[in-house]
Amino acid sequence: MKDDTWYIIWRKIKGLCLKILFMLMRVFPVKKNKIVFSTFEGDGGYCCNPRYIADELIRRGRKYEMIWLLHDTGKSFPNEIRKVKDSFLNVAYHLSTAKIWIDNYRKPYGTLKRTGQVYIQTWHASMGFKAVGLFRGKNFPRIAELVSRNDSALIDYLISNSDYCTAIYPKKLLYEGPVLKTGSPRCDCLFTSAEILHRQIRSKFDLPAEIRIALYAPTFRGGSQNKKKQVFSEMPSLDFPRLKESLEKKFGGKWMVFLRLHPQLSAQLKSMPIQVHFDWLLDVSQEDDMSELLAASDVLITDYSSCAFDAAFAMIPVFLYADDVQSYRNSRGQFMWKREELPFPAAENNNQLIERIVAFDYNSYRSVMRQFMNHHGVIEDGHASQRVVDVIEKICGI
Numbered sequence: 531m532k533d534d535t536w537y538i539i540w541r542k543i544k545g546l547c548l549k550i551l552f553m554l555m556r557v558f559p560v561k562k563n564k565i566v567f568s569t570f571e572g573d574g575g576y577c578c579n580p581r582y583i584a585d586e587l588i589r590r591g592r593k594y595e596m597i598w599l600l601h602d603t604g605k606s607f608p609n610e611i612r613k614v615k616d617s618f619l620n621v622a623y624h625l626s627t628a629k630i631w632i633d634n635y636r637k638p639y640g641t642l643k644r645t646g647q648v649y650i651q652t653w654h655a656s657m658g659f660k661a662v663g664l665f666r667g668k669n670f671p672r673i674a675e676l677v678s679r680n681d682s683a684l685i686d687y688l689i690s691n692s693d694y695c696t697a698i699y700p701k702k703l704l705y706e707g708p709v710l711k712t713g714s715p716r717c718d719c720l721f722t723s724a725e726i727l728h729r730q731i732r733s734k735f736d737l738p739a740e741i742r743i744a745l746y747a748p749t750f751r752g753g754s755q756n757k758k759k760q761v762f763s764e765m766p767s768l769d770f771p772r773l774k775e776s777l778e779k780k781f782g783g784k785w786m787v788f789l790r791l792h793p794q795l796s797a798q799l800k801s802m803p804i805q806v807h808f809d810w811l812l813d814v815s816q817e818d819d820m821s822e823l824l825a826a827s828d829v830l831i832t833d834y835s836s837c838a839f840d841a842a843f844a845m846i847p848v849f850l851y852a853d854d855v856q857s858y859r860n861s862r863g864q865f866m867w868k869r870e871e872l873p874f875p876a877a878e879n880n881n882q883l884i885e886r887i888v889a890f891d892y893n894s895y896r897s898v899m900r901q902f903m904n905h906h907g908v909i910e911d912g913h914a915s916q917r918v919v920d921v922i923e924k925i926c927g928i
Contacts, residue, residue, distance in 0.1 A: 538673050545640030545680075548618055552642035555626035560646060562926055564595040566628040570654065571635050572616040573794045575605035575818030578634045579652035579689070582715035582821075583922075584611060586915040592928050597624050605818060629926055636681040648686045648925050650918065653703065655836035656691040656714050657906075659865050660749070664701045667864070678704045689918060691717070693907030698866075710921060713914030716821045720844035721912030724825045731826035735812060742783045744773065745827040747790040747820070749835040765803050767853050768831070769880040770811060776887045777829065790823060791815035792835070831883075834865075838874060842899050843910040847890060850876040851883050873898045 565587070567580040576584075576598070587594055588610045598607060599616040607613055614620050621638060625631060629647060634654040643649060655662075663678060664670060682705040690696045691714045700706045719727060732739055746768065770787055777785045789802040789811060801813040814823060820837055824830065830841040833852035842848050850872075869876055873895070875886035903910075 532672070534672055538676065541639055541673055541676070545638075548622065548638060548640030549642055551618060551622035552626055552640070555622050556644065558623070558627050560629055560644060561595060561627055562629045563593060563928060564597065564624075564628040565630040565632060565922070566597045566599060566624050567611075568599045568616065568633045569635065570793045572599060572601045574634070575600065575602070575793075576607050576611075577716075577793065577819040577821075578654055579715045580632045580634055581819060582718050582915045583632055583652070583918050584608070586715075586919045587922070590919065590923075592923070594926075594928070597628065599624065630922060636677050637684060639677045639680055641681070641684065643684045649684050650922070651681075651685045651688045651703075651705075652715065652918075653688065656695050657839040657866075657908075658836035659834040659838075659867060660836075661864055661866060662702045663704055665698075665864070665866060675704070682707075687921065689714075689914075691908060691910055691914070692903075710918070711909060712917035713909045713911060714840065715915040715918060717840050717843060717910050718912045718915050719821050720825050720840065720846075721910070724844065727822050727825040731822065735814075737786060738784075740783065742777070742781065742785045742828045743788055743826060744777055744785055744829040744831060745788045745790060745823055746831045747792075747823075747835055747837055748833045749792050767880070768851060768883075770804075770806070770808065772880060772884060773831070773887075774810060776884045780887050780890065781828070785828075786810050786812055788823060788827065789813045789815065790817075790820065793818075793820075842873060843903065843908060845896055845899060847892065847895060848874045849883060849886055849890075850874050851878075852876070853878055873902045 567584060569575075569578050569580050584596060587596065588608060596611045598611050598613050599621060600613060601616060603613040603615050605613070614624060625641065626644065631637075631647065631649040632652060634652045661667075661669070682703060685705060685707055687708050687710050688699060688703065688705055690699070690709050690711045692711075696709045696711060699709060729739065732741060746766070748766065774785050774787060787810060789804070791802050795815075801815055804811070817823060821840070824837060824841050824844075824846065827841070827846060830838065830846055830848045831851055832838050832848070833850060838848045838850065875890060877883035877886050
């Protein structure tokens, strides 16, 4: 017997209980103007692609009943959206009675959809580094495949930001249905609101208007996840004082470093674990929306987070810093890209990172990014949310 067998049996029993709840909820009618959102399996707040779709729905002023399922209902949301604790009962009731589902992650195993309901899967990473789905090979856990296939069978539309993503979805997300090439709604603010957010974020944290920001946003470490899914954080090995000094020498001005945990980690930890604190290091892990922080930043430093592509599409300089490449590859599987295919300067230690910053040429970077976007058919222009909402309005007939 494989070591994950009992866990899979337990998940199937749990899924069966949820299915029964969904079937019981069919006594209630589906509301044609009801939309249910969720992000990061309930760990996310008002963020990512669903947030910007909701913003556009609100902006248009149509009469929708909008429900957001999440763990922490104390998070801040617009008045037009009702926050609901994502208990089994609430999940079954609200999903069973909504015309539209919008999510950026997998639905709970056991979720059932009714005839006439529409599930728009936005996913939480368009282009990315980490192997996902069948790209993980032998490192793809059986439970992950089970959940993935179950969720993908429910999806009516999957959004894409590129020809590249559309082509890899069958193997990455185990999905071969309709794809909407709309762009990424979460990237819209990087093109339409960057100047405003540049001022707002600095004002929010009482920073001088001229301060420059380097956003450090590593992804989570989760191992092979053959049993219960876990995410965990490691102590960053990044030399923050040297980083700040090199940025100021290269780009000029005074710099702050923002620290940002992945949303599924920030739900467990209040801040990034670091040994030394400085007044120019600010932990923003509890801010719900990564895109707003990106729009306000002058540089992004990450390891394997897909936010690197989001930032680069808006021509924000991106530096990759990862000192555990081999161990990460061993647990997650091969990366989606070879290093020479990536448009980002990459480093595996602090000395290399400083060298990459010193050698950085912005004009060359912009040129390489344009070529990369053209080659892979990327569409990111600040209008993705509008395209998705056009589809929603057509479905709902409102």
